[in-house]
Amino acid sequence: MTENTQQQPASNPELPTQYAPAEVEGKLYERWVDRGYFEADEKSEKPPYTIVIPPPNVTGSLHLGHAFEHTLIDAVTRRKRMQGYETLWQPGMDHAGIATQNVVERELGKEGKSRHDLGREAFVERVWQWKNESGGQISGQMKRLGDGVAWSRERFTMDEGLSKAVQTIFKKLYDDELIYRAERIINWCPRCLTAISDIEVEYQEDDGELVSLKYGDGEDSVVVATTRAETMLGDTAVAVHPDDERYAHLVGRRIRLPLTDRTIPVVADSHVDPEFGTGAVKVTPAHDPNDFEIGQRHNLPNITVMDERAVITVPGPFEGLDRMEARSAIVAALRADGRIVAEKRPYPHSVGHCSRCKTTIEPRLSLQWWVKVGPLAKAAGDAVRDGRVAIHPKEMESRYFAWVDNLHDWCISRQLWWGHRIPVWYGPNGETVCVGPDDEAPTGEGWRQDSDVLDTWFSSGLWPFSTLGWPEQTPSLEKFYPNSILITGYDILFFWVARMMMFGLYAMDGTPPFHTIVLHGMVRDQFGKKMSKSFGNAVNPLDWMDEYGSDAVRFTLARGANPGIDVPIGEDWVQASRNFANKIWNATRFALMNGATVEGPLPDAADMSAADRWILSRLNAVVAEVDAFYEDYQFAKLSDSLFHFAWDEVFDWYVELSKTTFFEGGAQARVSGRVLGEVLDVMLRLLHPVVPFVTETLWTTLTGKESVVIADWPVDSGFRDPEAEREIGDLQQVVTEVRRFGAEQGLKKGQKVPARLDLSGTALAAHEAAIRRLLRLQPEGESFQATATLPVAGARVVLDLSGVIDVEAERKRLTKDLGAAESEKAQAEAKLGNEAFLAKAPDQVVEKIRGRLAKAEADIERITAQLAALPQD
Numbered sequence: 050m051t052e053n054t055q056q057q058p059a060s061n062p063e064l065p066t067q068y069a070p071a072e073v074e075g076k077l078y079e080r081w082v083d084r085g086y087f088e089a090d091e092k093s094e095k096p097p098y099t100i101v102i103p104p105p106n107v108t109g110s111l112h113l114g115h116a117f118e119h120t121l122i123d124a125v126t127r128r129k130r131m132q133g134y135e136t137l138w139q140p141g142m143d144h145a146g147i148a149t150q151n152v153v154e155r156e157l158g159k160e161g162k163s164r165h166d167l168g169r170e171a172f173v174e175r176v177w178q179w180k181n182e183s184g185g186q187i188s189g190q191m192k193r194l195g196d197g198v199a200w201s202r203e204r205f206t207m208d209e210g211l212s213k214a215v216q217t218i219f220k221k222l223y224d225d226e227l228i229y230r231a232e233r234i235i236n237w238c239p240r241c242l243t244a245i246s247d248i249e250v251e252y253q254e255d256d257g258e259l260v261s262l263k264y265g266d267g268e269d270s271v272v273v274a275t276t277r278a279e280t281m282l283g284d285t286a287v288a289v290h291p292d293d294e295r296y297a298h299l300v301g302r303r304i305r306l307p308l309t310d311r312t313i314p315v316v317a318d319s320h321v322d323p324e325f326g327t328g329a330v331k332v333t334p335a336h337d338p339n340d341f342e343i344g345q346r347h348n349l350p351n352i353t354v355m356d357e358r359a360v361i362t363v364p365g366p367f368e369g370l371d372r373m374e375a376r377s378a379i380v381a382a383l384r385a386d387g388r389i390v391a392e393k394r395p396y397p398h399s400v401g402h403c404s405r406c407k408t409t410i411e412p413r414l415s416l417q418w419w420v421k422v423g424p425l426a427k428a429a430g431d432a433v434r435d436g437r438v439a440i441h442p443k444e445m446e447s448r449y450f451a452w453v454d455n456l457h458d459w460c461i462s463r464q465l466w467w468g469h470r471i472p473v474w475y476g477p478n479g480e481t482v483c484v485g486p487d488d489e490a491p492t493g494e495g496w497r498q499d500s501d502v503l504d505t506w507f508s509s510g511l512w513p514f515s516t517l518g519w520p521e522q523t524p525s526l527e528k529f530y531p532n533s534i535l536i537t538g539y540d541i542l543f544f545w546v547a548r549m550m551m552f553g554l555y556a557m558d559g560t561p562p563f564h565t566i567v568l569h570g571m572v573r574d575q576f577g578k579k580m581s582k583s584f585g586n587a588v589n590p591l592d593w594m595d596e597y598g599s600d601a602v603r604f605t606l607a608r609g610a611n612p613g614i615d616v617p618i619g620e621d622w623v624q625a626s627r628n629f630a631n632k633i634w635n636a637t638r639f640a641l642m643n644g645a646t647v648e649g650p651l652p653d654a655a656d657m658s659a660a661d662r663w664i665l666s667r668l669n670a671v672v673a674e675v676d677a678f679y680e681d682y683q684f685a686k687l688s689d690s691l692f693h694f695a696w697d698e699v700f701d702w703y704v705e706l707s708k709t710t711f712f713e714g715g716a717q718a719r720v721s722g723r724v725l726g727e728v729l730d731v732m733l734r735l736l737h738p739v740v741p742f743v744t745e746t747l748w749t750t751l752t753g754k755e756s757v758v759i760a761d762w763p764v765d766s767g768f769r770d771p772e773a774e775r776e777i778g779d780l781q782q783v784v785t786e787v788r789r790f791g792a793e794q795g796l797k798k799g800q801k802v803p804a805r806l807d808l809s810g811t812a813l814a815a816h817e818a819a820i821r822r823l824l825r826l827q828p829e830g831e832s833f834q835a836t837a838t839l840p841v842a843g844a845r846v847v848l849d850l851s852g853v854i855d856v857e858a859e860r861k862r863l864t865k866d867l868g869a870a871e872s873e874k875a876q877a878e879a880k881l882g883n884e885a886f887l888a889k890a891p892d893q894v895v896e897k898i899r900g901r902l903a904k905a906e907a908d909i910e911r912i913t914a915q916l917a918a919l920p921q922d
Contacts, residue, residue: 064641064750068634070598074742078192086130086758087197089137091528098134099529100126100563101512102198103537103545104206106145107180108152111190113572113580114538116590117606117616119196120739121569121684122536124607127197127738128679131762137529138197139516141204142185146468146505147241147405153179153467169466176467190591195599195741197758202525204516206508207469213486214515215469215508218556220485223473227421228461230473230481232351234338235415235460236401239359239372240408243464244417246504247457248543251404256395260380263388264313264331265304271296271315272390273331276398278383279375281306282363283354284313286332288343291317293328307388308365308379316347335414351414357464359411372411418462418471418501422551426456429550432561438550440566441682442612445539452543453550461504468502475499486520510548513562520556532563536682539568539613567682568613572606575619593623600740601627607739608692610684629692630743633736636700637729637747643711644722647730647752652720654770658710659815661724662773664703667694668728673765675735691736699728702781709819726751731763776812779842783813784823786841787848793915794837794850795859802853803827805835807845837918856919863916870908877902 081087089097100122105115122138130136153176154164164172191198204211222228235244261274264287271287284306289296296315303312320343321330334344335351344351354363359372366382367375383389401410430453432438433446440446462471472484477495484490490498511519513535517526531553537546546566553562573579574586593602604626609616637645654662671694678687703725710721729751737744737757748757796802804826808814820826829849837848850856877898880886887895 064634064638064747066638068598068631068743068746070600070630070742071595073746074193074195074599077742077745078195081197081756081758082192082200084756086756087138088199088201089135089529091524093135093528095133095135097529097533098126098129098136099139099532100137100534100536101139101516101532102141103541104141104143104509104512105187106148107142107184107205108145108148110186111194111590113588113590113606113618115187115191116194116602117572117610118536118538118569119191119194120603120606121567121610123195123197123603123741124684124738125534125536125679127741127758128762130197130758131734131737131760133761135528137199137202139202139204139529140188140191140196140198140200141512141516142187142206143505143509144180144205144207144468146463146465146502147243147245149176149180149184150465150467151241151405164466172466193591193594193599194603197741202516206505206512210518211508211511211515212469214511214519215503216472216484216486217520218511218552219472219503219507220483220488221556222420223483227425228418229421230416230418232414232416233419233458233460234336234341234412235417237357237411237413237415238403238406238408239357239411240406241403242357244415244460244462245403245405245410246460246506249404250401250410251407252399252401254397255400255409256397257400258376258380259391259393259396259398260383260389261327261391262307262331262383263390264306269299269302269304271299271304271329272327273329274326274391275331276396277336277376278379279361279367279372280333280336280354281331281379282309282361282367283333283335283352284331285334285344285349285352286313286347287315287329288318288321288332289315289329290321290323291319293321293323296329307386308382314347314349316343316349318343318346336412338412341414353414355411355413417460418473418499418503420459420461422456422459425551425555426453426547428554428559429453429547432550432554438561438564438566440568442568445542445568445613448539449542449547453547456547459504461507462499462501463504464500465502468505469508471499471501471503473499506544506548509545510552511556513549513553514557530557530562531560534565534567535563536567536569538571540571542568569610570613570615572616572618575617575622577615577617588618588620593620597623597627598630598742600630600743604629604688604692604740607684608688610688611686612682629696630740632696632700633733633740633743633747636704637733637751640704640725640729641751643708644718645725645729645751646722647726649723651727652723654768656716656720657724658717658721659773659776659812660703660706660710660819661721662770663777664699664728665724665768666770666774667698668731669765669768672731672735672763676765688739691732691739695732695736699732702777703728705823706777706780706816706819709822733757734760734763779811779844780813780816780820782842783820783844783846786839787824787826787846790837790839790848790918793911794918795854795862796850799825800853801825801827803830803833803849805829805833805847807847811843813842813844850919860916860919863912863919867909867912867916870905870912874902874905874909877905 102122103118126136126138156179157163167175219228236247236250238245257276259274259276260278261272262281263270263272265271273287275281287304289300299315300317301315303314306313320339321328332340332343332349334341334349335353354361355372356362361367361370361372361375367378370378402408403410430450433440433449440449474482474484474491474496476482476491482491513532514526514530517523517530519526535546549562578586580587590602601623605618605623606616609618671690674690675687678690707721707725710718730748733744733748733751734757745757748760754760802825806817806820808817813820834849834851835847836850839846880898881902
């Protein structure tokens with residue numbers, strides 16, 4: 050990393066009149082990367098600070114969720130770098146098994162081919178070709194945002210080193226009997242033709258049908274209900290509760306299954322809820338996870354009735370029909386057979402869909418590879434419970450525990466060609482051999498490798514240590530593991546975070562992958578609705594960056610980032626952030642043109658004005674406040690604090706107060722110039738992690754140094770001046786009160802008014818010139834008439850409004866407003882005094898009327914005061 054060398058600032062630094070983000074952002078980022086500011090040195094003696102990027106899919110492009118998350122990570126890592134840590138933000142991408150394979154298969158489809166036409170090896174080569182030519186667009190987009198990642202360390206979950214890590218941990222888990230192969234019910238996507246995990250299933254309300262069917266005949270009959278009538282072809286039992294006397298005579302007997310030549314037993318199982326429906330349920334062990342468990346307990350056969358594309362395979366009239374077609378046909382056949390007892394349509398119920406292609410999931414019995422998560426999940430839970438890992442915000446812990454404490458074994462095999470192939474070989478005589486990265490794979494006639502690949506989340510679960518070189522004991526692994534922190538969305542707490550916890554603790558001998566997990570919310574539109582292309586409210590952040598600059602987008606996102614809470618965002622908020630960047634630019638430009646400097650030491654407090662001492666006192670308080678917010682990951686609060694300090698206190702008050710001093714010149718102007726330089730220096734460094742581009746340009750111009758990226762993070766000096774804060778607070782109160790009064794009297798903004806200031810006995814006497822300039826107050830003059838007196842902060846401001854406003858017109862306007870307010874009050878009081886109305890009206894209506902009454906009373910008080918303040922004839 051390059052040292053931040055001191056240069057002499059120009060005597061009158063020049064900045065363009067307007068800030069143009071597009072002209073500076075790309076050049077600045079390229080300079081930062083070229084100078085190695087974001088690289089991390091494992092040989093450094095600085096304390097490490099490590100965070101990994103949640104690896105975006107190689108198929109993806111930057112969306113607002115990425116921009117939000119990356120802004121938070123970048124802010125944290127930029128600050129830590131400035132604080133003197135050897136900071137590593139580890140970049141990389143995920144191979145995204147299903148998504149990437151789908152992309153390439155669609156390309157092949159345009160050529161009239163399928164992956165089977167190419168064969169496995171050629172297809173995988175084609176995917177690598179696509180990845181190298183078209184994948185990873187998001188990397189360039191991250192640079193647009195300003196991500197300070199260590200690009201030289203960029204990893205890919207399918208690269209050679211990470212592939213070795215995957216094979217290593219698979220072999221270790223296999224040898225420790227924590228990976229096994231078994232036939233279980235899995236979530237099957239008939240479109241993607243692969244198993245997917247529970248957490249990749251999205252549930253939504255679908256309008257289906259609920260059909261009640263009669264199984265058996267006469268006394269040996271029972272009614273069951275189903276939303277998936279097609280599965281009845283695979284029923285192998287009817288289950289009832291052991292204590293349900295209605296069916297006691299049937300338990301152990303066999304009844305006829307309609308539309309088939311089979312009979313099925315009635316079994317007693319405590320899983321059945323006797324209060325739900327008829328208290329009897331059909332059991333299809335090969336197509337329902339709960340039914341599978343019942344089947345295991347009662348040794349029922351498993352009859353699979355559909356193939357991998359959800360087409361019926363049972364011989365007979367329904368063979369070859371798609372499951373949805375079969376559903377209608379089977380219901381019609383049951384109806385014709387007199388077996389339908391009741392039908393309900395539509396029947397809204399929760400249905401699982403593939404998170405990638407939105408196809409309805411089909412529970413299916415399948416031979417798959419599984420991770421035995423019990424001991425791994427317990428370790429992941431214990432690490433949080435005993436304090437080794439903190440979750441922020443803390444209330445998210447319960448959600449984490451609810452998951453890891455009830456985690457089912459994880460299906461890790463996927464029926465794809467793109468991904469890490471299962472490192473298991475099968476021999477001609479039933480042999481099974483798991484091969485590690487240093488082992489020779491079996492060869493010879495009859496040996497074949499398992500055709501499945503591993504779930505993408507299996508490799509990304511190794512991300513905190515595989516990216517550092519594990520399983521090799523590298524200097525990077527020694528320096529940067531465990532990671533300091535993880536920042537990610539609460540929506541992938543189970544997808545990714547829990548898996549990293551399990552694998553990190555297992556592979557790294559009980560050392561968790563990070564000390565702190567910081568969970569943020571999801572970005573939503575300005576109305577709180579989820580962003581989606583189908584909703585028409587999705588936003589491309591690159592468009593906003595083009596229009597308003599990356600800093601504006603970043604600041605908007607950071608200012609909405611309350612821990613664990615979703616973030617609403619609208620374009621007008623980005624415009625406001627652009628205005629803030631412009632304000633910083635314009636105010637700093639003015640300051641530089643009027644003598645703001647960082648040269649030389651700060652003057653003694655005794656030589657400073659009250660305004661100088663006040664702003665330095667506030668500056669140090671803000672440094673402390675921002676530090677506290679960073680340590681608590683309160684990004685919204687720290688951004689808001691910096692916004693109000695910069696805009697309200699520095700620009701709107703201190704700069705304005707200093708204008709009088711600068712115009713007068715002399716020693717005091719030089720003192721204030723040095724104070725203003727100090728304030729800008731520290732303020733720009735505080736702002737830099739959130740808005741890096743505009744602060745870099747301004748700070749280097751102000752200080753003449755190389756880059757704010759490698760500047761020292763500000764430290765609270767401890768300087769406080771309560772007396773100056775009270776004095777300037779009184780001045781602000783006077784100015785604010787007079788401005789408010791003028792607005793109420795209808796004065797135009799900036800309108801000049803004759804005034805007498807009685808500041809005797811206060812500390813404000815020294816500020817009379819500043820007060821008059823801020824308020825546009827004119828000297829009294831010979832014809833001065835005291836028409837309004839405002840006592841405020843121990844002072845008195847006497848105004849002459851006689852020649853400034855049309856008193857009679859203003860009196861008429863206010864009188865009319867007063868009448869309207871009194872009428873509103875009377876109506877509200879009448880309704881609230883009506884007992885019959887109160888007895889019938891909803892609570893929210895009554896509360897609304899009470900609010901109207903309170904507002905009317907406040908308006909009456911305000912308008913009456915305004916009328917009394919008007920000059921009398």
